[in-house]
Amino acid sequence: xxxxxYDVTVIGGGPGGYVAAIRAAQxxxxxGLVERDKLGGVCLNWGCVPSKALIKSAELYNAFKKSQEFxxxxxxxxxxxxxxxxxxxxxxxxxxxxxxxxxxxxxxxTISGTAKLIGRNSIEVxxxxxxxxxxxxxxxxLATGGRPRSVPGVTIDxxxxxxxxxxxxxxxxxxxxxxxxxxxIGVEFAYFYNSFGTKVTIVEMLPSILPIEDKEITKILDTSxxxxxxxxxxxxxxxxxxxxxxxxxxxxxxxGKKDIKxxxxxxxxxxxxxxxxxxxxxxxxxxxxxFISVNEFGKTxxxxxxxxxxxxxxxxLAHVASHEGIVAVDHIAGKAxxxxxxxxxxxxxxCQPQVASVGLTEEAAVAKGYKVKxxxxxxxxxxxxxxxxxxxxxxxxxxxxxxxxxxxxxxxGSEATEMIAELGMAKALETTWEELHNTMHAHPTLSExxxxxxxxxxxxxxxx
Amino acid sequence: xxxxxxxxxxxxxxQEGTILRWVxxxxxxxxxxxxxxxxxxxxxxxxxxxxxxxxxxxxFAKEHDxxxxxxxxxxxxxxxxxxxxxYQDVSPEATAKKPQExxxxxxxxxxxxxxxxxxxxxxxxxxxxxxxxAKREGIAQRDLEKIKGSGSNGRVTKDxxxxxxxxxxxxxxxxxxxxxxxSILSVDILELSKKxxxxxxxxxxxDNIQKKMAEHMVRSVNxxxxxxxVDEADMTEIVNFRLSILEQFEKRQGFKLTYTPFFAYAVxxxxxxxxxxxxxxxxxxxxxxxxxxxxxAVASPNGLIVPVVRNAxxxxxxxxxxxxxxxxxxxxxxxxTPNDIADGTFSMTNYGIFGSIIGTPIINQPQSAIxxxxxxxxxxxxVTNDSGKDSIGIRSVVYLTMTxxxxxxxxxxxxxxxxxxxxQLEHFDFQSVK
Numbered sequence: 001x002x003x004x005x006y007d008v009t010v011i012g013g014g015p016g017g018y019v020a021a022i023r024a025a026q027x028x029x030x031x032g033l034v035e036r037d038k039l040g041g042v043c044l045n046w047g048c049v050p051s052k053a054l055i056k057s058a059e060l061y062n063a064f065k066k067s068q069e070f071x072x073x074x075x076x077x078x079x080x081x082x083x084x085x086x087x088x089x090x091x092x093x094x095x096x097x098x099x100x101x102x103x104x105x106x107x108x109x110t111i112s113g114t115a116k117l118i119g120r121n122s123i124e125v126x127x128x129x130x131x132x133x134x135x136x137x138x139x140x141x142l143a144t145g146g147r148p149r150s151v152p153g154v155t156i157d158x159x160x161x162x163x164x165x166x167x168x169x170x171x172x173x174x175x176x177x178x179x180x181x182x183x184x185i186g187v188e189f190a191y192f193y194n195s196f197g198t199k200v201t202i203v204e205m206l207p208s209i210l211p212i213e214d215k216e217i218t219k220i221l222d223t224s225x226x227x228x229x230x231x232x233x234x235x236x237x238x239x240x241x242x243x244x245x246x247x248x249x250x251x252x253x254x255x256g257k258k259d260i261k262x263x264x265x266x267x268x269x270x271x272x273x274x275x276x277x278x279x280x281x282x283x284x285x286x287x288x289x290x291f292i293s294v295n296e297f298g299k300t301x302x303x304x305x306x307x308x309x310x311x312x313x314x315x316x317l318a319h320v321a322s323h324e325g326i327v328a329v330d331h332i333a334g335k336a337x338x339x340x341x342x343x344x345x346x347x348x349x350x351c352q353p354q355v356a357s358v359g360l361t362e363e364a365a366v367a368k369g370y371k372v373k374x375x376x377x378x379x380x381x382x383x384x385x386x387x388x389x390x391x392x393x394x395x396x397x398x399x400x401x402x403x404x405x406x407x408x409x410x411x412x413g414s415e416a417t418e419m420i421a422e423l424g425m426a427k428a429l430e431t432t433w434e435e436l437h438n439t440m441h442a443h444p445t446l447s448e449x450x451x452x453x454x455x456x457x458x459x460x461x462x463x464x
Numbered sequence: 465x466x467x468x469x470x471x472x473x474x475x476x477x478x479q480e481g482t483i484l485r486w487v488x489x490x491x492x493x494x495x496x497x498x499x500x501x502x503x504x505x506x507x508x509x510x511x512x513x514x515x516x517x518x519x520x521x522x523x524f525a526k527e528h529d530x531x532x533x534x535x536x537x538x539x540x541x542x543x544x545x546x547x548x549x550x551y552q553d554v555s556p557e558a559t560a561k562k563p564q565e566x567x568x569x570x571x572x573x574x575x576x577x578x579x580x581x582x583x584x585x586x587x588x589x590x591x592x593x594x595x596x597x598a599k600r601e602g603i604a605q606r607d608l609e610k611i612k613g614s615g616s617n618g619r620v621t622k623d624x625x626x627x628x629x630x631x632x633x634x635x636x637x638x639x640x641x642x643x644x645x646x647s648i649l650s651v652d653i654l655e656l657s658k659k660x661x662x663x664x665x666x667x668x669x670x671d672n673i674q675k676k677m678a679e680h681m682v683r684s685v686n687x688x689x690x691x692x693x694v695d696e697a698d699m700t701e702i703v704n705f706r707l708s709i710l711e712q713f714e715k716r717q718g719f720k721l722t723y724t725p726f727f728a729y730a731v732x733x734x735x736x737x738x739x740x741x742x743x744x745x746x747x748x749x750x751x752x753x754x755x756x757x758x759x760x761a762v763a764s765p766n767g768l769i770v771p772v773v774r775n776a777x778x779x780x781x782x783x784x785x786x787x788x789x790x791x792x793x794x795x796x797x798x799x800x801t802p803n804d805i806a807d808g809t810f811s812m813t814n815y816g817i818f819g820s821i822i823g824t825p826i827i828n829q830p831q832s833a834i835x836x837x838x839x840x841x842x843x844x845x846x847v848t849n850d851s852g853k854d855s856i857g858i859r860s861v862v863y864l865t866m867t868x869x870x871x872x873x874x875x876x877x878x879x880x881x882x883x884x885x886x887x888q889l890e891h892f893d894f895q896s897v898k
Contacts, residue, residue: 337614403596405622430591430622 002133004109006032008332009123009137011115011278014041016309016321017143018099023329025106032135033108034115034125040096041145043318046165049095051188053088054168055350058195062352069389079196081173088168111135117279120302139304139332142285142292143325144278146271146310151180151238154267160243161265164189174198176262178249180238182209184349186268187225191351194230201231201260203251208234210349214361214410216396221412224353224392241265273311288313296339298328306332320345344427348417353392356420359408359427362398371401375433375457377449379413381464384444390414395449397423397436399457404432415446422450433457467516469500469538471531482530483537488514490523494540501537510618518542589619597625648678673767684829689870692824693878696863697886699840702726703860705894713897717782724760724792724814725785727837729896730888732756732776732784735810738881742809744830745871759808759828760788762795770828771795772808781896816840822863833868833878835885862889 008024010017013035021033038045057079064077103110113127115135123140125133148163150156158166167189177193179186182204194200202209202225208218209225209232226232235253242248247265250257273291286293286301291313298306306328309321323340330336349355365372379385379393393413400407409423426436436454441447448463455461471481484502488494499511500520521541525531590598590608598608603625611628613620648670656667670678684690706721713721735742735756743752758776762769771791776784794800811828816839825836840862847857866882873881 337616403593403600405593405596430593432592432596435592 001131004032004111004133004135006030006109006135006137008032008139008141008329009034009115009135010141010143010325011123012041012143012145012274012309012311013039013099013103013110014143014145014309014321015043015318016145016311016325017041017141018103019322020141020143020308020325020329021108022102022106023326024332025108027329027333027335029329029333031106031108032111032137033103034111034113034123034135036112036114038096039099039103039110040092042147043321044095044099045092046168048318050088050092050168051164051185051192052350053091054084054192055188057084057087058192059352062195066389081196082171085169085171114277116277117283117285117305120283120304139306141298141325141328142275142278142300142305142307142311143309143321144274144311145321146273146316148267149270149272150267151269154238154241156267157243160247161241161267163267167266174263176200176264178203178247178260178262178265180249180265180267181269182206182211182232182234183268183270184210184347186266187221187349187351189266189268190225190230191228194225194228199231199262200229201233201262203236203238203249203260204232204234205237206234210355212347212361213349213355213357214396214408215363217355217357217394217410217412220392220394221351221353221355225351271310271316273313275311296327297331297336298324298339299331315342315345315347317345317347341428344424346420346424348420350417353413354416355410355412356416357408357410358420358424359406360398361408361410362396365398365400365407370407372407373399373401373404373433373457375399375453375455375461377453377456377461377464379446379449382444382446382448384446384448385413387444388414390446393446393449395419395453397433397450397453397457399433399454404434404458406431406433406436409450411449413446419447419450422447465542466521466539467518467542468536469512469514469540471503471533471535471537472512473533480530480532483525483527485527486520486523487511488520490520492520494518494520500540514540516540516542588613588617591619591622593622594620594625597622597629601625601629603628648675648682673769677768680829681826684826687829688827690824690827690867691870691873691875691878692865692867693875693882694822694863694865695879695882695886696861697889698845699723699860699862699889702889702892703840705892705897709897717786719786719789721785722789723837723840724788725781726889726892727814727835728758728760728773728776728784728788728812729781730885730892731810731812731835732758732779733888734881734884736777737884738877740873740877741833741868741881743832743872744809745832745869746830750872753809755809757807757809759811759831760791761811761813761825761828762792764795765798769795769800769805770808770811771800771804772806774807810834812837816862823865825865825867827867827869832873833866833881835882836865836867838863838865 007029009032010021011034013033017033018039021031024031043049061079064074067074111125111133113125113132115123115125117140118124121137123135123137124131125135148156154161156163164185173196174193176199179190179200179202182202186202187209190200190202208215209222210218222232233251233253236251239250239252239257246261246263248259248261249265250259275287275290275292280287280292283302283305285305292300292307292311294300294307294312298308298312300307308324308328310316312324320340327336327340343359346356346358360368362372362374375397377395380391385391385393390413393416396410397406398408399405406423406427409420411419433454437451437460439451441451452461452463456464481503484504486501487499494500494514494517496515496517497513500514501512503510503512518540520538522539525537531537611620611624614624615621653667653669660667706723710721739752742756743750755775756777758773759770760773762771773784773787773791779787791804794804808828808831810831811834813825813834814837815823816837819839821838821841823836823838825834827834840860842858843861844856845859845861846854847859848854864882864885866878868878
């Protein structure tokens with residue numbers, strides 16, 4: 001059994017943990033990182049990145065399906081589901097290796113095993129039921145991530161009722177799929193499977209899919225996905241799930257109960273934190289509603305113990321985890337001035353049309369007491385949109401009327417997830433509508449819609 | 465010439481700073497605005513630029529030394545002809561200047577430091593939103609430059625500006641309501657009880673209203689040069705008239721007719737002719753009010769209070785009488801609302817009801833004048849009849865006093881105002897009562 005000593009020990013090697021570790025190494029600290037599975041965490045191995053690989057296959061396939069429009073014809077368009085999955089796994093492996101390389105480069109000691117707090121400054125690591133290491137550490141960062149959660153009374157068996165992990169590694173394509181939960185993960189898989197001909201039904205309890213996004217945007221998405229053949233049931237609750245040779249999901253809405261059947265059901269109602277068997281109770285780390293309670297710098301109620309990423313609660317996004325990791329390490333080093341700005345977190349959904357947003361929705365801004373000015377600009381009149389055949393889309397910007405501050409930005413359409421970066425920067429630099437409107441945007445681009453939407457809010461848009 | 469460099473004050477609460485690094489060392493040449501040294505306080509790290517071009521002539525503090533704000537840490541020699549060989553290190557104890565206790569930095573040096581900070585801040589980046597807020601809220605560039613930035617590289621964020629605006633608002637409010645120089649000191653009651661032992665003495669803390677009154681009076685006297693003029697008015701006709709309709713009035717209107725509405729009505733009529741008396745002064749500016757909110761001093765169970773008849777200029781006699789009765793009643797029964805005592809433009813006080821014949825009232829700030837009414841008393845008066853013949857008659861007479869703010873109202877205006885009130889009372893329009 002090895003005894004180790006570190007300045008900072010990070011538990012969990014996902015996008016929160018490994019970034020925190022590198023940051024700490026940059027500041028000259030001695031770092032240990034404990035990971036029970038693969039470096040890179042859910043995001044790199046079973047989440048954000050491999051799912052984007054799958055979606056690229058779907059986009060390509062859809063592009064071929066409409067290539068006639070562009071003067072390209074082909075015969076015998078086919079696909080190999082297992083190769084699509086294999087490519088996605090290959091991407092995940094490559095990126096995980098990349099993280100391993102970064103750990104070595106930054107001289108971060110990685111310890112394979114499951115960590116448990118046994119004191120404010122002590123950790124025990126076990127592997128295969130045996131204690132392999134004890135660690136003494138001045139500070140500890142809990143970056144244990146999360147896992148898909150289920151609806152009450154429904155057990156995920158990972159065969160018929162699956163999670164995103166299985167959904168991106170199936171050996172056989174299902175003929176039909178019920179997606180329980182209309183958030184980003186549910187919508188992305190619905191898009192992917194529907195593109196290859198799986199009959200997809202989304203069941204969402206709230207009034208709209210992507211419920212945290214702006215209502216105007218989700219309405220457009222709803223229409224678009226329905227047009228592509230996806231059934232969407234909103235205001236609909238899952239009552240029970242029965243498994244035999246297929247899956248029967250009993251749902252209820254205002255009109256009563258009904259059964260829907262499919263080969264598989266994908267549980268995508270959200271994520272719960274991995275905080276069990278971590279020794280939190282023994283040390284006295286406070287939790288709230290299943291997540292570790294932290295302050296703006298990620299510090300828990302115990303000095304020297306921090307929590308970041310999915311383990312410490314909303315919003316559960318990889319880029320938030322990474323940022324929180326940096327803030328936590330800076331705080332340990334006494335260098336942090338501010339926590340992360342929760343009003344400037346971009347959120348992206350990679351179905352087509354893509355949905356991306358940053359800041360407040362119109363509803364949220366009004367609820368906060370702002371008098372708002374709204375700017376909208378559709379993709380349709382843009383030269384670039386017409387040229388590339390992507391006219392479905394809109395930019396919606398929310399401004400404070402008094403000072404012209406950009407409060408929120410909401411984009412639906414092809415490339416929305418790339419376009420949102422400009423608006424995140426604009427918010428971070430505290431621009432007003434005038435700079436957005438007066439900054440020259442290259443022609444022809446889809447980003448011209450951002451410039452025009454800013455102008456439209458204050459009635460000076462040109463091309464509408 | 466040698467220019468002294470002192471440890472600048474980097475924030476309100478910051479008393480000392482640590483020298484991180486001398487960027488220019490003893491004997492080195494430095495240009496104006498070039499960084500001389502880097503310092504660190506418990507809040508921020510900063511680069512300190514040189515205020516002048518020259519040569520680092522003396523250095524009194526080593527790197528990692530922590531020194532008090534206001535301490536001289538170096539001298540810059542601006543005269544290029546002086547050889548640098550003559551400069552030597554001098555022990556800091558020997559020459560270090562201690563900051564003055566009250567302000568932290570000697571006044572003359574403080575301004576130098578502020579100039580530097582401003583100069584440095586003038587070059588910093590302001591986000592478009594910050595500039596827009598500054599424009600909308602009327603923050604001058606030089607005030608903007610004084611705002612401490614909490615963003616990266618000391619950048620001013622919108623939150624910093626909003627914090628500044630809140631502070632500015634608070635300062636403005638305090639300037640009037642809580643000016644320290646007028647506030648009543650809180651003294652230690654235990655200490656006092658030793659000096660004034662019971663049962664020989666009884667010591668009681670002022671309650672809030674007493675304290676407010678004390679502050680209000682001290683502030684008024686300290687703000688305004690008070691001048692008081694006195695006149696007398698023959699009230700005989702009003703006294704007779706009032707007696708003649710007293711019963712009938714009460715029956716019809718439901719409340720008793722006092723003398724107060726007669727005075728109030730005469731005063732409001734006069735105020736319409738003298739807008740300068742119905743104004744307030746802020747600094748070098750006169751604020752004329754195009755409405756008359758007449759304050760009426762009332763002795764309430766809580767102490768002196770001055771409720772207001774709003775838009776008195778629009779009221780006829782009966783309305784005025786009713787409003788006065790209403791506020792006086794509510795003052796005595798503690799039923800006034802904050803709105804009832806706000807925004808008075810001119811006040812009246814009637815000490816005649818306590819038997820006083822003449823008083824010199826204190827102005828109810830921020831108003832510019834107050835009128836005092838004494839006891840109506842029968843006196844032997846010289847009466848001149850229409851044919852110019854004098855005789856002694858028994859007349860009901862009142863002494864009116866007017867105290868005014870001599871910053872804007874001169875004796876002529878004050879005197880004319882008061883004699884016009886007297887005229888209004890002696891030639892009262894009794895039609896308005898009916």
